[in-house]
Amino acid sequence: MKKWLQPGLWIPLLLVAAFAAYPAITGSASARETMFTMIMSIGLASSLNILLGYTGYVSFGHIVFFGLGGYLGFWAIDELGWHLAPAVLLGGVTAGLLALLLGLAILRLRGAYFALATIGVNEAMKSLVMNLPFLGAATGMELNFSVYKSYGGPATALWMVYWSLAAIVLIITVVSYAVKKSKFGLGLMAIREDEDAAGIMGVVSSRAKTWAYVLSAVFPGMIGVLFFFKNGIIEPGSAFRLNLSIELLVMVMLGGAGTVLGPILGGAFYQRLRGLLLTSDLFKNIQLAVAGLLLLLIVLFIPSGAVGWLRERSDRLRRVLE
Amino acid sequence: MILQLRGVTKQFGGLTAVKDVSFDLAKGEILGLIGPNGAGKTTLFNCINGVYPVTKGTVTFLGEDVTNSPTYSMAHRGLARTHQIVRPLNDLTVRDNVIVGACYGSKRMGLGAAADTADKTLEFVGLAPRSESLAGSLNVAQKKRLEMARALASQPTLLLLDEVLAGLNTAEVSNMLATIRRIREQGVTIIMIEHIMHAVMNLSDRIIVLNYGELIASGAPDEVAQDPQVVEAYLGDPELAAQLLEKEKEEDGATGNA
Numbered sequence A: 001m002k003k004w005l006q007p008g009l010w011i012p013l014l015l016v017a018a019f020a021a022y023p024a025i026t027g028s029a030s031a032r033e034t035m036f037t038m039i040m041s042i043g044l045a046s047s048l049n050i051l052l053g054y055t056g057y058v059s060f061g062h063i064v065f066f067g068l069g070g071y072l073g074f075w076a077i078d079e080l081g082w083h084l085a086p087a088v089l090l091g092g093v094t095a096g097l098l099a100l101l102l103g104l105a106i107l108r109l110r111g112a113y114f115a116l117a118t119i120g121v122n123e124a125m126k127s128l129v130m131n132l133p134f135l136g137a138a139t140g141m142e143l144n145f146s147v148y149k150s151y152g153g154p155a156t157a158l159w160m161v162y163w164s165l166a167a168i169v170l171i172i173t174v175v176s177y178a179v180k181k182s183k184f185g186l187g188l189m190a191i192r193e194d195e196d197a198a199g200i201m202g203v204v205s206s207r208a209k210t211w212a213y214v215l216s217a218v219f220p221g222m223i224g225v226l227f228f229f230k231n232g233i234i235e236p237g238s239a240f241r242l243n244l245s246i247e248l249l250v251m252v253m254l255g256g257a258g259t260v261l262g263p264i265l266g267g268a269f270y271q272r273l274r275g276l277l278l279t280s281d282l283f284k285n286i287q288l289a290v291a292g293l294l295l296l297l298i299v300l301f302i303p304s305g306a307v308g309w310l311r312e313r314s315d316r317l318r319r320v321l322e
Numbered sequence B: 001m002i003l004q005l006r007g008v009t010k011q012f013g014g015l016t017a018v019k020d021v022s023f024d025l026a027k028g029e030i031l032g033l034i035g036p037n038g039a040g041k042t043t044l045f046n047c048i049n050g051v052y053p054v055t056k057g058t059v060t061f062l063g064e065d066v067t068n069s070p071t072y073s074m075a076h077r078g079l080a081r082t083h084q085i086v087r088p089l090n091d092l093t094v095r096d097n098v099i100v101g102a103c104y105g106s107k108r109m110g111l112g113a114a115a116d117t118a119d120k121t122l123e124f125v126g127l128a129p130r131s132e133s134l135a136g137s138l139n140v141a142q143k144k145r146l147e148m149a150r151a152l153a154s155q156p157t158l159l160l161l162d163e164v165l166a167g168l169n170t171a172e173v174s175n176m177l178a179t180i181r182r183i184r185e186q187g188v189t190i191i192m193i194e195h196i197m198h199a200v201m202n203l204s205d206r207i208i209v210l211n212y213g214e215l216i217a218s219g220a221p222d223e224v225a226q227d228p229q230v231v232e233a234y235l236g237d238p239e240l241a242a243q244l245l246e247k248e249k250e251e252d253g254a255t256g257n258a
Helices: A007-026 A029-055 A063-078 A084-106 A111-130 A145-151 A153-180 A183-193 A195-200 A205-231 A242-255 A262-278 A287-301 A305-313 A315-320 B041-048 B071-077 B094-104 B111-125 B140-153 B170-185 B197-203 B221-226 B228-235 B238-257
Strands: B003-012 B015-025 B030-034 B056-061 B079-081 B158-162 B189-193 B206-211 B214-219
Touching: A007 A029, A007 A153, A007 A262, A007 A315, A029 A153, A029 A183, A029 A205, A029 A242, A029 A262, A063 A084, A063 A111, A063 A205, A063 A242, A084 A111, A084 A153, A084 A205, A111 A242, A145 A153, A153 A183, A153 A205, A183 A195, A183 A205, A183 B094, A183 B111, A195 A205, A195 B071, A242 A262, A242 A287, A242 A305, A262 A287, A262 A305, A305 A315, B003 B041, B015 B041, B015 B056, B015 B206, B015 B214, B030 B041, B030 B197, B041 B056, B041 B158, B041 B189, B071 B079, B071 B094, B079 B140, B094 B111, B094 B140, B111 B140, B111 B170, B140 B158, B140 B170, B170 B189, B170 B197, B197 B221, B206 B221, B206 B228, B214 B221, B214 B228, B221 B228
Parallel strands: B030 B189, B030 B206, B079 B158, B158 B189
Antiparallel strands: B003 B015, B003 B056, B206 B214
16 A cells, blocks of 8 residues: 555654654653643644544534543543553543534534534533532542552553553554545545535535544543543543643644644644743743634634645645645 | 426525426436526526425436435436536645545545546546646636536536536637537536527527526427527517517628628
8 A cells, every 4th residue: 555655644653753752762750741741732633633624623622522531431440440441442432422422413513603512512511520429520530549550550550651642642643644545534625625515526424524523532532531540630620621622723723724744743832832831930821822822823824734834835745744 | 217307396485496397308418408597597406406405396316206315315326516606625636626526426436446537537628737736726717627527527427517608718618518518428418507598509409498487498499599488588578679680680681791
């Protein structure tokens, strides 16, 4: 298969691998924590990109899949005593199922109506979880410290979680590329450009949109389990954080919606910037305002994002960057 | 019979855009659909390919009742159309636009086969040199050709052409006419909405005329052109129209003599 050897695939893969390898070289736990946040953002942004970039549907509440997957996985580990691996799968499956059900209901909506509905879903899920005693209601759940022992102690467990995350994000990158280069992906892009015209050409848009939504939800569900397992604590406020949803949109738009590489660059750059802002006296309280301003500037001046902008500039880059 | 319409009616609230239209279409035929602006021609297309649900009546395509079938199912059955106001997928390349048509049309091809079909179709309509350009960057004439290529790549049995000649200059029109003739030679049945009379008269085997949503005439191009109701629909008062036509002939005669 020639298409698997294209630079459009290996450039993003190498980039993610390089980010992931950085803390292993230095061996420092703080570098690992920084890179965990960055790689997680890249994974979430790349997943969102399948819906936002390829299909053209803006989801403001995408973090609901991260939160719900995280909750279910956390519960399975904490209450049922599951190992991390099946819990991660459970998180992914739960998120995917939620997307499937939601897709049937709200993907009939288009444009701003769909976007608003996704916010509603996130807030509704948050309220629901806050009222479910078995998930710890408003106070959430905490992992017993002894859980980490079966993974060789906390230090080893944290590295294992980190490598699992890196592996999942590499898989997301491959999936993102495969979708973009497939017949399914072409159908999604046709929907993005003109949904009615796509239907007239034979694209069954309701079905394609739903699968795109499911695909974009499964990985955030899995990542959620890893994140909250690492933290050892989960509560509704941190699981269904609308802010993070908006930040994901900024990352995708910044790097280039509808490209494989874009969300990776966008996620990395945004997290780096956020790190700098949070440590500066001037910006630490208004870093979200900076995100908002950034989004505004991108939408106004480079709506195709960094990678999109580069692709428009030269045919040569267009062949190399996907 | 490829297509049969029986009593097709479409109402938007109190407005009847298409009223009780019935006709048959045989395989290999080119049917011209004409009528003044606002007569309901495009609405009729939209009723045939499922963009609008019909208020009353039935549409039968290849022997199956397809009334109110969704647009994608009509495409899968072998119906393709172009749009009067072009609808290119702007951020995709010209080639990818056509590949979408081939992938999701009547044959549901895989990507590889679709790419081959797309290249052949682009060659056929004369867009091959632009195949790697973004569809949004084409000019109007090229976008019309792209609409045509997308529709053809789906390997349709029936092709609905909605004013593919509008907005083209003389040279582009004759190019497009040649293309349509070649499509017919491949055995594709066509219904075309057209305002350029000499084109539609020359190409069509049969013409039907809509006025205020009603079918007012049907027949060979010559018969339809003579029909007083048709002349009235286009020009108003038939007697006045007749006088105008007489006058024109005299003037032609005068110049001919001189």
